[in-house]
Structures are given as C-alpha cells and as structure tokens.
Amino acid sequence: MADLSCEIAGVKSPNPFWLASAPPTDKEYNVVRAFKAGWGGVVWKTLGEDPPIVNTTSRYGAMGFNGARMAGFNNIELITDRPLEVNLREIKQVKRDWPDRAMVVSLMVPCEEENWRSILARVEETDADAVELNFGCPHGMSERGMGAAVGQVPEYIEMVTRWCKSHTRMPVFVKLTPNVTNILAPARAAKAGGADAVSLINTINSIMSIDLDQMAPTPTVNGKGSHGGYCGPAVKPIAMHMVGEIARDPDCAGLPISAIGGISTWRDAAEFITLNAGSVQVCTAAMHRGFKIVDDMIDGLSNWMDDKGYKGLDDFRGAAVPNVTDWQYLDINYELIAKIDQDLCIKCGLCHIACEDTSHQAIAKLRADGERRYEVIDKECVGCNLCMHVCPVDDCITMVEVDNGKPYMNWTEDPRNPMNRQAAE
Amino acid sequence: MTTSPDIEPGRLSAEDYDRNFADVHPPLDRKSALIDASRCYFCHDAPCIEACPTGIDIPSFIRKISTDNVRGAAIDILKENIMGGACARVCPTEVLCEQACVRTAQENKPVRIGLLQRYATDHLMADGGHPFERAPASGKRIAVVGGGPAGLACAHRLSMLGHEATVFETRPKAGGLNEFGIAAYKVPDNFAQREVDFILELGGIELRLGQTLGLNLNLPDLRREYDAVFLGIGQAGVRKLGLAGEELQGVHNAVDFIEGLRQAQDLSRLSVGRRIVVIGGGNTAIDIAVQTKRLGAEDVTLVYRRGPEAMSATGHEQEFAQVNGVRIRHWAQPAGLIGEDGRIAAVEFEYTELDSAGRLSGTGERFRLEADMVFKAIGQAFIASPVQSGTADLLEIADGRIAVDEEGRTSLPDVWAGGDCVAGEDLTVQAVQDGKVAAHAIDRFLRD
Numbered sequence: 001m002a003d004l005s006c007e008i009a010g011v012k013s014p015n016p017f018w019l020a021s022a023p024p025t026d027k028e029y030n031v032v033r034a035f036k037a038g039w040g041g042v043v044w045k046t047l048g049e050d051p052p053i054v055n056t057t058s059r060y061g062a063m064g065f066n067g068a069r070m071a072g073f074n075n076i077e078l079i080t081d082r083p084l085e086v087n088l089r090e091i092k093q094v095k096r097d098w099p100d101r102a103m104v105v106s107l108m109v110p111c112e113e114e115n116w117r118s119i120l121a122r123v124e125e126t127d128a129d130a131v132e133l134n135f136g137c138p139h140g141m142s143e144r145g146m147g148a149a150v151g152q153v154p155e156y157i158e159m160v161t162r163w164c165k166s167h168t169r170m171p172v173f174v175k176l177t178p179n180v181t182n183i184l185a186p187a188r189a190a191k192a193g194g195a196d197a198v199s200l201i202n203t204i205n206s207i208m209s210i211d212l213d214q215m216a217p218t219p220t221v222n223g224k225g226s227h228g229g230y231c232g233p234a235v236k237p238i239a240m241h242m243v244g245e246i247a248r249d250p251d252c253a254g255l256p257i258s259a260i261g262g263i264s265t266w267r268d269a270a271e272f273i274t275l276n277a278g279s280v281q282v283c284t285a286a287m288h289r290g291f292k293i294v295d296d297m298i299d300g301l302s303n304w305m306d307d308k309g310y311k312g313l314d315d316f317r318g319a320a321v322p323n324v325t326d327w328q329y330l331d332i333n334y335e336l337i338a339k340i341d342q343d344l345c346i347k348c349g350l351c352h353i354a355c356e357d358t359s360h361q362a363i364a365k366l367r368a369d370g371e372r373r374y375e376v377i378d379k380e381c382v383g384c385n386l387c388m389h390v391c392p393v394d395d396c397i398t399m400v401e402v403d404n405g406k407p408y409m410n411w412t413e414d415p416r417n418p419m420n421r422q423a424a425e
Numbered sequence: 426m427t428t429s430p431d432i433e434p435g436r437l438s439a440e441d442y443d444r445n446f447a448d449v450h451p452p453l454d455r456k457s458a459l460i461d462a463s464r465c466y467f468c469h470d471a472p473c474i475e476a477c478p479t480g481i482d483i484p485s486f487i488r489k490i491s492t493d494n495v496r497g498a499a500i501d502i503l504k505e506n507i508m509g510g511a512c513a514r515v516c517p518t519e520v521l522c523e524q525a526c527v528r529t530a531q532e533n534k535p536v537r538i539g540l541l542q543r544y545a546t547d548h549l550m551a552d553g554g555h556p557f558e559r560a561p562a563s564g565k566r567i568a569v570v571g572g573g574p575a576g577l578a579c580a581h582r583l584s585m586l587g588h589e590a591t592v593f594e595t596r597p598k599a600g601g602l603n604e605f606g607i608a609a610y611k612v613p614d615n616f617a618q619r620e621v622d623f624i625l626e627l628g629g630i631e632l633r634l635g636q637t638l639g640l641n642l643n644l645p646d647l648r649r650e651y652d653a654v655f656l657g658i659g660q661a662g663v664r665k666l667g668l669a670g671e672e673l674q675g676v677h678n679a680v681d682f683i684e685g686l687r688q689a690q691d692l693s694r695l696s697v698g699r700r701i702v703v704i705g706g707g708n709t710a711i712d713i714a715v716q717t718k719r720l721g722a723e724d725v726t727l728v729y730r731r732g733p734e735a736m737s738a739t740g741h742e743q744e745f746a747q748v749n750g751v752r753i754r755h756w757a758q759p760a761g762l763i764g765e766d767g768r769i770a771a772v773e774f775e776y777t778e779l780d781s782a783g784r785l786s787g788t789g790e791r792f793r794l795e796a797d798m799v800f801k802a803i804g805q806a807f808i809a810s811p812v813q814s815g816t817a818d819l820l821e822i823a824d825g826r827i828a829v830d831e832e833g834r835t836s837l838p839d840v841w842a843g844g845d846c847v848a849g850e851d852l853t854v855q856a857v858q859d860g861k862v863a864a865h866a867i868d869r870f871l872r873d
Contacts, residue, residue, distance in 0.1 A: 067460055348468040
C-alpha cells in the first residue's frame with residue numbers, strides 16, 4: 001500500500017486530495033462531511049471583510065458534451081456570503097476536530113496593507129495551516145479591484161504577497177488567475193514576493209451559452225448574464241499547460257504548486273503530480289457527484305502507485321517535467337505511421353473521411369469482395385494521429401514507429417530552418 | 426380425445442385488452458433519444474444506409490436528433506421513405522439497418538435506429554402540416570392501382586414531381602397491410618390511417634375506394650384513360666394446406682382473422698379459441714400466434730416444418746412469440762385435419778427431417794395437437810387473372826408475380842408495378858422503395 005501522505009509548503013495532509021476554495025468548503029457542515037469522506041484537506045471558501053457580499057440567484061452554468069453532463073462548468077458566485085466571525089469560529093472548530101487534515105484559508109480583501117494585516121491576524125487565531133490569497137476570482141470581485149484585478153498585475157501580486165509574508169507566520173499560497181497571456185509573469189511575481197506556494201488555475205472567463213429564447217447568457221439572472229468562472233473537466237488541458245510552464249521555469253524553480261483545474265479522478269491527479277504538483281484541489285467533480293468520489297481517488301492512486309512501485313508521491317512527483325519542452329527541441333526525424341488492425345475494424349469509415357476531407361488523403365476506401373476495407377497509404381501518411389483519435393475502437397488504429405535510421409535532430413539543428421544558416425567560414 | 430370446441434369472446438378484462446394491444450415498443454422520450462443518438466458514430470459511407478431498402482441517410486437524421494433538429498431529421502427520413510413512420514414500427518430492423526450498424530459488430534448492441542426514426546417522424550406528424558411541396562403541374566395523370574404502401578408511396582412521389590395520381594383501392598380504407606395485415610400492437614392508435622391522411626395532405630392524389638381490378642376496373646381502360654399505370658396490388662391469394670378438412674369450422678386463414686382483428690371496434694367481442702394451432706414460419710404466423718395469445722387463448726402452438734433458421738420470421742420475432750407464451754415446434758408438417766361435428770378438433774402432424782440430399786421429408790412418425798382453432802399462415806400468392814382480364818396485351822408473369830425491370834417497368838411500356846405483386850422482399854419498406862423508384866421512372870417516361 002503506497003504512502004499518499006502529502007506535504008506542501010509545510011502543510012501536511014494524509015493525502016494530496018484537497019477541496020478547492022468554493023461552495024463545498026463554505027461552512028463547517030460541508031467540510032466535516034468532506035473530512036468524514038476522506039478528503040485530505042480543504043481550502044476554505046474565500047473570506048472577505050464584513051459586511052458579507054450578496055450573491056445572485058441563478059449562479060451556475062454547465063456545458064454537456066454528447067450526453068455527458070458538466071463537461072464544463074461555470075459560476076458567478078462571489079466569495080463567502082457569511083459573516084467573517086462565523087467562518088473563523090467554524091474554521092477553528094473544524095481544525096481542532098480534524099488536526100491531521102490540511103486547513104488552508106482563502107482570503108480576499110481590498111488592496112491595502114492594513115486590510116491584509118488585520119484579517120491575517122484573525123485567521124492566525126484559528127490555527128489554520130496556511131492562507132491562500134485569492135488573486136483569481138474573475139467576476140464581480142474583480143470589478144471591485146480585488147481577485148483577478150490583482151492577479152492580472154504582477155506588481156500587485158508581488159506587493160500583496162510581500163505584505164502577507166511580513167504579517168503572518170502562516171505559509172502563504174498565492175492563487176493565480178489563468179486570465180493572463182503568460183502565466184509565468186504572475187508566478188514569478190508571487191515567488192519574488194516570497195510566496196510559499198502557488199495554486200492554479202483559478203477559473204477562466206467564460207460565457208457558458210446563450211439562451212436562444214431569452215437571448216441572454218447563461219446562467220441568466222432575470223434576463224441578463226455576466227461572464228463567470230469556467231472550470232470542470234474541459235479546462236484540465238489549460239491548467240496542465242500552466243502548471244507545466246511554472247514547473248519547468250528556472251525562475252520558479254522550487255516553488256511548490258497546488259494544482260487545480262478539472263481534476264476528477266486519481267489519474268488526473270497523478271498527471272498533475274508528474275508536473276510537480278504538491279497537492280491537488282478539486283471542486284467541480286465533487287459538486288457533480290458528491291464527496292464520495294475521493295474514495296476512488298485515494299485507492300485508485302494507491303493501486304496505480306503499487307503497480308508502478310512508487311512508495312510515495314515524491315517517487316514520481318515532477319517525473320514528466322523534463323519531457324515538457326519547446327516545439328523547437330522535438331525530434332524532426334522521428335517518424336510514425338498509422339496502422340489499422342483489420343480484425344478489430346468495424347468499418348465505420350471515420351478514419352477515411354477524416355483523413356480524406358481534412359488531412360492527407362492517406363487512408364484508402366476499398367471494397368474487397370463487397371466488404372468495406374480501409375487501408376493506410378503509407379507513403380501519404382504523415383503520422384498526425386487524427387485517424388487514431390477518431391477511431392471508435394480502442395487499439396484498432398495504432399501509430400507505429402518507422403525505423404528510418406535517422407538520428408535525433410531538432411529544429412535548431414535542421415538545415416531546413418532558415419534561421420539556422422551558419423555563417424560562411 | 427373428444428372435446429367440445431371452446432371458442433369465446435371476452436376472455437379478458439377491458440384493461441387486459443388495452444394493455445395487450447397497446448404499443449409493443451413504446452416511443453423514446455427525448456432523453457432516451459439523445460442517449461441513443463449519441464451512440465451513433467456518424468459513419469462515413471455508412472453500412473446502415475446501404476442496408477435500408479429506401480436508402481435513408483441514417484447517420485444524418487440521427488445527428489439532427491442529437492442537435493434537437495428533429496424536424497430536419499424527420500424530413501431526411503421522409504424524403505426517402507414517405508412511410509418512415511410505419512417502417513419505424515414494422516421494419517425488421519434487426520436484419521436491416523440495425524444489423525448493419527457498426528455498433529452491432531463492435532458490441533452486439535446497435536443504435537436503435539427504428540426507435541429513433543419513430544421519434545423523429547412522430548415529432549413531425551404531431552406538429553402537423555406536410556413537409557413537402559409539389560413541382561409545377563405537368564398535366565399528366567397516372568392511375569395507381571392499390572392503396573397499400575407501394576401505391577401510396579408511388580402516388581406521393583408522382584404528386585411531388587408534379588403529376589396527378591388517382592389511387593384505386595378495393596377495400597373501404599387505404600393503407601394496405603399496414604391497415605389490415607400488421608399485428609395490431611405494432612401500429613396502434615389508428616396509425617395507419619393517420620399516415621394515409623398525412624400522405625394525402627400533399628395534394629394531387631385522389632383516392633377512390635371500392636375499386637377492384639378485374640371487377641369494376643380493368644387495365645386496358647386505365648391505360649387508355651391515364652398517361653401511365655402503376656400496379657401495387659399485393660397478393661390476394663392465400664396458400665392452402667392441401668389437406669382434407671380445410672373447410673371445417675375453426676380452420677382460418679391467418680390473414681383473414683388478422684384483418685378482422687385490425688378492423689374490430691371492440692376486441693372483447695372477438696371470439697378466440699382456448700387451444701390454438703398455427704401452421705407456418707413467417708411473420709404472419711408469428712403475428713396470429715401472438716395476437717390470439719393476447720386475445721386470451723391459453724395454449725398457442727406454432728408448428729413449422731423446418732428449423733428456426735429457415736423461418737422467414739426473424740430470430741427477434743421468434744423470441745418475441747416465445748416471450749409471449751407461444752410454443753414453437755419445429756420439424757413437423759401437417760398431415761391431417763381432424764374434425765368433429767363439422768368443427769376442427771385436432772391437427773395431426775408428421776415429424777420431418779432433411780434427407781441425405783437435403784430435401785425435406787416426413788419421418789412417418791406422427792403426433793396430434795388438439796385445437797379449437799387452426800390458423801394457416803403458409804404464405805400468400807399473387808393472383809394474375811385481374812391484370813390479365815379484358816386485354817390482348819398480356820402482362821408478363823415471372824415466378825408467379827408480375828415481371829418487372831429494376832425500375833418496376835412491366836412488359837407493357839406504360840405500366841409499372843411494385844410491392845408484394847412483384848418479386849423481392851415482402852416488406853413495407855421494400856414496397857415504398859418500389860413505389861418511389863417507379864414514380865421516378867414514370868416521371869422520366871412522361872417527360873421524354
């Protein structure tokens with residue numbers, strides 16, 4: 001049985017599965033249920049200054065795909081709408097009752113040093129393990145100069161992080177917004193400000209859909225909608241990219257990452273950990289199916305680690321980072337072509353039409369004795385993988401390496417690269 | 426073994442009749458339709474299209490269902506098969522589109538194309554209105570003899586192409602076997618007539634009832650009065666067992682009984698035996714067996730002279746009969762009808778086997794099944810005399826049916842035929858295709 005215990009920026013938890021700052025962590029009742037279900041930690045839903053904010057009704061939008069609900073999800077909720085005192089009292093009680101679980105408190109106050117100093121002092125009294133600065137909330141709060149309005153300005157991130165570090169003994173996590181052109185600028189700013197870790201991604205600016213009867217965005221509030229924060233399984237690739245960029249950035253070296261973004265299963269978690277995530281934070285998957293999903297996350301990850309011979313998370317943490325590179329360093333000489341297993345083929349023709357209409361005309365449509373037959377035209381195949389992806393049968397189309405005898409050569413070395421012409425000797 | 430016949434009406438409660446003759450495959454709701462539609466791979470050069478006699482673009486209509494473009498889906502279906510609603514209910518999809526579905530190859534669980542087709546066509550018919558328009562009038566008039574699927578499909582397509590069609594039908598209603606022959610629970614709620622009305626809504630089609638070829642109608646007159654003729658007259662004859670006693674009370678042609686059942690206003694007034702024997706192996710045999718069981722017969726045995734794979738009823742239909750409590754006995758042929766006081770009392774069967782040359786022969790061993798009612802369902806036959814009466818220009822007959830080319834043209838240059846009166850699968854969907862193909866051929870003929 002693998003050891004799933006987790007430590008990130010000095011915060012310990014029995015497993016890396018935390019609930020992200022969001023509705024599931026808004027109050028004691030929910031968090032206790034989560035801990036009973038086995039979650040390793042929570043980031044308490046963002047606290048702000050009193051008076052508490054007010055939410056709209058109609059708060060969530062969802063995008064289904066091909067019958068699956070909530071492939072993408074969004075919300076227009078703001079931070080906690082309960083009084084600060086109530087939240088702090090509950091946080092203290094829960095941490096006392098569940099000392100082995102990670103208790104991180106998310107914070108968002110106006111961009112003045114005194115406001116941050118003041119709330120940090122009150123959070124310290126709860127014995128919480130850490131704070132997470134919410135620089136990511138993309139709607140509502142950002143219109144008031146908080147959340148993403150801070151997170152989109154690296155100088156502000158650095159400044160507020162520095163204030164927080166100087167006013168608390170607690171580790172400081174900085175939660176980053178993905179609504180920027182390059183995630184490295186805010187990540188480096190957080191590090192420069194002394195952040196103990198970064199959490200990412202927060203949600204992505206989004207309109208989920210337009211209600212074609214109301215002619216308004218969803219979720220619709222009395223005939224109008226505003227953009228909200230996009231999350232759920234559909235955002236995972238975007239989150240993975242941003243986590244990967246920070247993980248391989250020399251300037252961010254050593255900066256722990258609490259990964260967030262579409263994590264629904266142990267496999268998603270394992271993938272983020274290979275990109276150097278310390279803990280992983282989950283929200284949409286729990287909101288979709290309840291807290292019990294952590295059961296499979298825990299023993300799925302554990303069983304996989306046992307199969308692979310990993311004793312603890314550190315055994316594979318960051319293992320994929322060295323293989324995340326820039327396009328220019330990929331091996332131009334590497335060659336794959338598609339191969340169709342005719343015994344598995346069910347004759348749907350999707351490989352043919354995808355290649356014929358949209359790619360390289362490398363799959364022939366034949367009739368042999370009246371039977372449909374699809375064959376790869378090897379000399380036309382560029383090894384793009386499209387046919388493999390459209391094929392509905394597992395392992396029917398595989399990409400096979402061609403032994404062309406050519407050595408590794410990347411674009412920087414390629415004589416066809418016009419930027420690579422060497423000066424005449 | 427003497428027993429008195431036990432043939433009575435009203436064996437069941439009113440609720441039982443309602444339940445037994447309600448929709449055998451209830452329609453899909455939107456949620457189920459979307460789940461099934463999501464299973465379609467949208468194959469290229471899709472095998473299901475090829476397996477559909479009318480060539481409906483099945484992946485296209487299913488994709489439209491998945492985007493809630495249900496009207497678009499229905500039109501995709503109806504433009505190839507104006508009786509797409511009936512075919513969605515009665516087609517043996519398990520040997521047509523759904524057998525060809527690549528999901529059958531992959532996991533032996535096809536997309537339920539028939540039910541999706543019904544979802545789409547029901548939606549359009551419930552919305553009302555007719556989705557097609559007629560081309561500018563050609564001034565040509567075509568006589569369509571027979572108001573079944575072949576005739577109606579032909580008339581509809583001719584009208585769309587701008588011609589005037591007059592449909593001559595023997596019976597007091599159009600619809601053919603959909604109205605008079607198919608099992609009641611496959612087309613409940615007066616569906617066949619609703620579909621006829623839907624087809625006629627296009628306009629340009631005149632329906633004349635009580636018109637029988639060879640009786641008050643003849644081919645030479647039609648050829649004189651109309652620019653072309655389409656014959657969709659089905660098969661009027663029923664095969665006999667060739668045994669003594671077929672005239673005994675209680676011995677029926679299955680098709681006659683089913684016609685009575687389909688037209689009955691009150692099923693509880695329909696008399697049915699307690700012990701039923703059905704002879705035959707096709708869909709009519711299955712339909713009469715199951716319907717008599719559902720009318721309250723206690724003991725229904727279907728006897729077929731060969732094995733299950735030789736039955737023209739599909740495996741799906743055979744299972745359906747068995748699930749309904751029908752006992753199927755294979756490898757036995759009727760050897761005698763045993764009467765008592767002018768009524769059927771039992772049927773004697775002889776066991777059969779294939780001899781070394783592969784021919785069916787009796788083994789000499791026999792058994793008896795007691796019966797109050799016996800239904801003959803060993804096939805129907807085309808009767809040629811009506812189309813040959815009153816003319817010197819004889820229609821050519823081949824293998825007992827009207828000889829036609831690929832487009833349904835007969836040996837007479839201005840006469841086409843299709844449906845069960847020509848060779849081919851005796852299916853509604855094939856009849857519709859025959860009518861459609863002939864209509865296009867007639868159109869070209871009239872415009873040349």
